[in-house]
Amino acid sequence: MRRLLALWLLLLLLWPLAAGAEPPDTGRIAHILDRGRLIVGVKADYPPWGIRDATGAIVGIEPDLAAELARRLGVGLELRPVSAANRLQLLDQGAIDLVIATMGDTEERRRMADVIQPPYGQSGVGLFVRPGFPFTDWGQLRGRAICLTAGAYYNRPLAELYLVEALTFPTNATALQALLDGRCVGWAFDTTLARSTLAADARGLTETPLPQILTVPWVMAVARGEGAAPLGRFVADTVAEWHRTGFLIDRRAAHGLPETAFLAQMRRLWSAEGLCLRLPDGQWPAECLAGRGLRTGGAPVALPLWAGRIAAATGLDLGVLFDPFARAALARGVWLTVGLSATAIAGSILAGVALGMADHAAARLWLLRLPVRGVVTVARMVPPILQLYIVFFGLGSLMASRWGITPGAFVVAGAILSAYAGASNAVMISAALKMEQAQRPDARLTTLLPAALLRSFDGLVAVSVNIVKAAGMASAIALTEIIATVNALVAQGASPVVLMNLLLLFYFLFVMAVVAIFRAARRLLGVGR
Amino acid sequence: MIAALIAATPFLAQGFALNLAISALAMGLGSTIGAMLAALRGSGRWWLSGPALFATSLCRNVPSFVLLFYVAFLLPVEVDLAGRIVTVPLWIKATVALTIPVVGFVSDQAQGYRRQRSAGDTQAGATFLVAWLQYLLIILMASSTASVIGADEIVGRANRLIAQDQRPEFLLLTYGYVALWFIVAGLAASWLLRRVTGWARGS
Numbered sequence: 096m097r098r099l100l101a102l103w104l105l106l107l108l109l110w111p112l113a114a115g116a117e118p119p120d121t122g123r124i125a126h127i128l129d130r131g132r133l134i135v136g137v138k139a140d141y142p143p144w145g146i147r148d149a150t151g152a153i154v155g156i157e158p159d160l161a162a163e164l165a166r167r168l169g170v171g172l173e174l175r176p177v178s179a180a181n182r183l184q185l186l187d188q189g190a191i192d193l194v195i196a197t198m199g200d201t202e203e204r205r206r207m208a209d210v211i212q213p214p215y216g217q218s219g220v221g222l223f224v225r226p227g228f229p230f231t232d233w234g235q236l237r238g239r240a241i242c243l244t245a246g247a248y249y250n251r252p253l254a255e256l257y258l259v260e261a262l263t264f265p266t267n268a269t270a271l272q273a274l275l276d277g278r279c280v281g282w283a284f285d286t287t288l289a290r291s292t293l294a295a296d297a298r299g300l301t302e303t304p305l306p307q308i309l310t311v312p313w314v315m316a317v318a319r320g321e322g323a324a325p326l327g328r329f330v331a332d333t334v335a336e337w338h339r340t341g342f343l344i345d346r347r348a349a350h351g352l353p354e355t356a357f358l359a360q361m362r363r364l365w366s367a368e369g370l371c372l373r374l375p376d377g378q379w380p381a382e383c384l385a386g387r388g389l390r391t392g393g394a395p396v397a398l399p400l401w402a403g404r405i406a407a408a409t410g411l412d413l414g415v416l417f418d419p420f421a422r423a424a425l426a427r428g429v430w431l432t433v434g435l436s437a438t439a440i441a442g443s444i445l446a447g448v449a450l451g452m453a454d455h456a457a458a459r460l461w462l463l464r465l466p467v468r469g470v471v472t473v474a475r476m477v478p479p480i481l482q483l484y485i486v487f488f489g490l491g492s493l494m495a496s497r498w499g500i501t502p503g504a505f506v507v508a509g510a511i512l513s514a515y516a517g518a519s520n521a522v523m524i525s526a527a528l529k530m531e532q533a534q535r536p537d538a539r540l541t542t543l544l545p546a547a548l549l550r551s552f553d554g555l556v557a558v559s560v561n562i563v564k565a566a567g568m569a570s571a572i573a574l575t576e577i578i579a580t581v582n583a584l585v586a587q588g589a590s591p592v593v594l595m596n597l598l599l600l601f602y603f604l605f606v607m608a609v610v611a612i613f614r615a616a617r618r619l620l621g622v623g624r
Numbered sequence: 625m626i627a628a629l630i631a632a633t634p635f636l637a638q639g640f641a642l643n644l645a646i647s648a649l650a651m652g653l654g655s656t657i658g659a660m661l662a663a664l665r666g667s668g669r670w671w672l673s674g675p676a677l678f679a680t681s682l683c684r685n686v687p688s689f690v691l692l693f694y695v696a697f698l699l700p701v702e703v704d705l706a707g708r709i710v711t712v713p714l715w716i717k718a719t720v721a722l723t724i725p726v727v728g729f730v731s732d733q734a735q736g737y738r739r740q741r742s743a744g745d746t747q748a749g750a751t752f753l754v755a756w757l758q759y760l761l762i763i764l765m766a767s768s769t770a771s772v773i774g775a776d777e778i779v780g781r782a783n784r785l786i787a788q789d790q791r792p793e794f795l796l797l798t799y800g801y802v803a804l805w806f807i808v809a810g811l812a813a814s815w816l817l818r819r820v821t822g823w824a825r826g827s
Contacts, residue, residue, distance in 0.1 A: 139784070139787055140787035146787070147784060151635075175774075181774075266787070476811065477803040478765040478779070481779065485800060485803065488795065530747055557759070560685075563687075565766075567687060568769070578690065595690070598690055606686075
């Protein structure tokens with residue numbers, strides 16, 4: 096065991112080196128011309144900025160901007176749908192050449208990618224609420240549950256500055272449904288989102304009169320090192336020209352958005368004779384830009400000496416481990432993951448024994464057996480992630496409207512994972528009982544059970560391990576377990592290599608502990624190997 | 625809403641074909657590698673069984689949900705095939721990520737099979753087959769998570785439909801419909817399972 100651990104740690108140290116060893120791509124623009132296509136990451140769920148039309152094609156203001164850039168380069172265009180949580184990773188990996196995806200300019204993002212100046216838009220944070228919303232000031236929301244969409248720049252400031260309790264959902268649609276079900280007092284959203292398509296007004300939701308907060312400029316981004324390279328300069332010069340010609344105002348108008356004071360001011364600035372020209376160092380004059388990016392992370396942390404040495408030697412930024420906000424979030428994530436896993440393992444074995452014995456006992460009574468089989472079939476054959484959605488939003492909505500009860504994410508995830516794994520266990524236990532009974536026809540069911548459990552032991556361990564690993568899916572219904580926490584921290588600018596390796600190490604040790612507990616249980620059951 | 629779903633059925637069916645392909649490939653590849661690891665573990669030579677045991681525990685312990693992100697991060701995005709730049713499809717990355725847990729599972733299961741065989745259990749083969757087919761179903765379910773890295777399978781396609789029509793009722797209806805597809809496939813698989821176990825016990 097100790098040797099295994101040492102080898103694993105060695106691998107951990109070597110892995111990021113291998114991953115980071117690719118030579119930097121020096122001429123992205125040459126690569127694009129070579130490929131004959133410009134690949135742009137855009138939103139596909141953010142009308143009218145980027146949304147799929149009836150044929151499945153992505154259309155909107157940002158696709159229009161991407162198309163104009165590709166036309167000027169003389170290459171084809173490929174639009175890749177991205178989310179707020181993954182767009183800069185895809186850029187970093189080289190999966191896309193350029194991000195035009197409703198991205199606010201923040202200091203954290205400037206460290207993850209090269210941000211294109213000038214910005215092409217601006218937005219802030221507003222709140223959608225149910226009727227009868229009593230608050231008049233953001234400060235009153237302290238300690239209240241607010242629904243958020245994963246990856247948004249304002250998630251951390253809302254939690255840190257306004258001290259709201261954050262419930263983070265993967266998509267706008269799911270966050271909105273959670274608000275309707277009364278899981279939160281409001282859904283924080285970007286003020287540029289076209290509200291008509293959310294169907295929110297039809298369901299009695301309204302926008303609060305609370306003032307817009309956390310205003311940020313919207314920027315395009317290219318991979319690190321490309322900002323000053325020909326690709327970055329080409330995109331920046333094109334955006335600058337768009338401000339002069341009013342192209343951005345026209346594209347907004349074409350998609351039904353009103354003119355904004357921000358774009359009007361930018362047009363005045365950039366049209367002024369001789370004002371907004373590149374300085375000798377290649378930068379634009381500060382007065383032509385919309386100010387610095389917002390800081391959405393914590394204050395810079397002081398690294399201990401050893402962490403600084405690791406950073407200097409390997410490029411691994413361990414800063415996230417010394418940021419109190421991130422540490423508290425990671426600790427909470429670990430706790431929730433362990434708690435949910437323990438609940439689901441206990442639940443799945445109990446459900447497996449109960450359903451397996453019922454199935455076996457009712458072997459000759461098909462009328463009794465049918466409902467048991469039905470439950471087992473549905474629980475086993477619907478992917479857990481779909482079960483989570485259906486129960487959380489389907490049954491959850493029903494219970495909320497009928498009885499005013501809203502089951503929490505932990506309860507729903509624990510029950511679903513227990514049922515899903517319990518159904519698999521039931522099939523194995525029932526089959527094992529059948530085999531045991533063939534050998535001892537006269538024995539009672541309860542006396543056969545320990546032998547049947549031992550016979551299906553490897554399978555039970557495998558299913559339990561599987562359930563521990565599936566627990567991360569609970570992040571889809573706003574449970575901030577460890578995977579959701581890691582993804583949120585990476586989206587806020589923490590090093591993905593460090594956090595992903597830590598996540599692997601955590602699961603490696605956690606699953607090893609689970610297997611060790613099962614071994615001890617097997618010894619307790621009385622039979623060795 | 626129902627008309628929209630019926631219209632989208634061929635679109636979803638194509639996505640589901642990808643789920644089946646990913647699962648079949650991952651099971652095939654993973655079983656081959658897993659069986660080889662199990663043979664190494666049983667070889668009786670520590671310098672073969674040690675690394676094989678380590679590789680097995682690595683594959684066994686790391687969630688495919690995390691591996692998806694990892695593989696997406698490590699495999700190259702584009703490859704140069706005879707001068708033409710080709711994008712590596714995301715479903716290939718999803719297949720690689722889902723192969724890894726299968727390797728760990730089959731390596732362990734084959735070990736258990738050998739143990740039961742040497743204990744004189746004639747049903748060991750049937751036990752192995754039942755567990756393997758069960759796992760096929762688990763991998764089919766797990767293939768739905770490939771949507772998190774953007775693979776174009778059925779849940780990813782359902783999410784695309786939902787992004788177009790963000791009404792909550794449509795969300796439920798679409799997810800329910802997709803669940804039905806998985807139930808039908810699962811029922812077909814368990815019919816196969818019964819046939820196979822009947823055959824295994826008969827022989």
